[in-house]
Amino acid sequence: MLKSERLKTILQIVNTQKFVTVDELAQALKVSDMTIRRDLNELHKFNKIMRIHGGAQILSDPSRIEKSYKQKREIHSKEKIEVAKRACNLIHENDSIYVGPGTTLELMVANLKVKHLRIVTNSLPVFEVAKNSPNNYDLIMIGGSYRRISGAFLGALANSELATMSFSVGFVGVNGIKDTSMTTANLEEGQTEKIGLDHSQVKLIVADYSKLDHSDFHQFYDLRDVDGLITNHGIDPELEKHYSQFTTIYK
Known part of the structure; x- marks a missing residue:
């Protein structure tokens, strides 16, 4: 699977499940944990997902962004x-x-x-x-x-x-x-x-x-x-x- 296809698939999974772990994505896409972490970091960098410890979650509605x-x-x-x-x-x-x-x-x-x-x-x-x-x-x-x-x-x-x-x-x-x-x-x-x-x-x-x-x-x-x-x-x-x-x- 090409990287662009993998990123698109990861984004679809996160948006569907709301939250997903690195292990779950690695198993689903049959790639290494390290590859998934790099992909998640890239998606987070471009504001596509919210990167959290151990995985990723869907971006919140802008009107409900968590306050400090x-x-x-x-x-x-x-x-x-x-x-x-x-x-x-x-x-x-x-x-x-x-x-x-x-x-x-x-x-x-x-x-x-x-x-x-x-x-x-x-x-x-x-x-x-x-x-x-x-x-x-x-x-x-x-x-x-x-x-x-x-x-x-x-x-x-x-x-x-x-x-x-x-x-x-x-x-x-x-x-x-x-x-x-x-x-x-x-x-x-x-x-x-x-x-x-x-x-x-x-x-x-x-x-x-x-x-x-x-x-x-x-x-x-x-x-x-x-x-x-x-x-x-x-x-x-x-x-x-x-x-x-x-x-x-x-x-």
């Missing part, structure tokens, strides 16, 4: 602070908690009142906030491949570390919740958050009401499998009624 964590800090800031403080009320002395990436979770850690706590996170911004706390928390940073746009560490190393731990409570954010689907912009980020939730005795989602009834690229968890959704007091009554079918609403 610094940009997200400026959006719905009042609502995020309200939700963050409410989440703090569900943390108790001597808890061991997993905190995923997200600006609302940064605010949660910044507003903690408990004195004795173990915090495990794969988010560099969350780690920095916890490190600067006047409380001397037992703080564990999960390593891995760094995703600059969200400030999160992901991938096999992060996942294997998290899988050896257990937590009293796990807190994760979302880019959107649509019915029972909890979604995020990046597959690997979702995989790591899933492991954090799976190893938590109590699983809690922290999301202001702008995230409800919206979805993003990757579904990483089912709302029916979590213990609660922490959101704003001013949530629309119809939305509250709808989502309370699937989990407990804290508002």
Whole structure:
């Protein structure tokens, strides 16, 4: 197969499947992993696909391009602070908690009142906030491949570390919740958050009401499998009624 034909085929596969790994493409096209990586890098260079660790995914709709964590800090800031403080009320002395990436979770850690706590996170911004706390928390940073746009560490190393731990409570954010689907912009980020939730005795989602009834690229968890959704007091009554079918609403 000529290179031009191979690139066209790869692009068709990515656009159809939304996400594909290097191994899957190598097997489908009967070429080496190295050849596929070069092809993916070329397609990414010309803005045909989004290159991610281990494979590629379809380009997002320009209107839904993922914002960086610094940009997200400026959006719905009042609502995020309200939700963050409410989440703090569900943390108790001597808890061991997993905190995923997200600006609302940064605010949660910044507003903690408990004195004795173990915090495990794969988010560099969350780690920095916890490190600067006047409380001397037992703080564990999960390593891995760094995703600059969200400030999160992901991938096999992060996942294997998290899988050896257990937590009293796990807190994760979302880019959107649509019915029972909890979604995020990046597959690997979702995989790591899933492991954090799976190893938590109590699983809690922290999301202001702008995230409800919206979805993003990757579904990483089912709302029916979590213990609660922490959101704003001013949530629309119809939305509250709808989502309370699937989990407990804290508002």
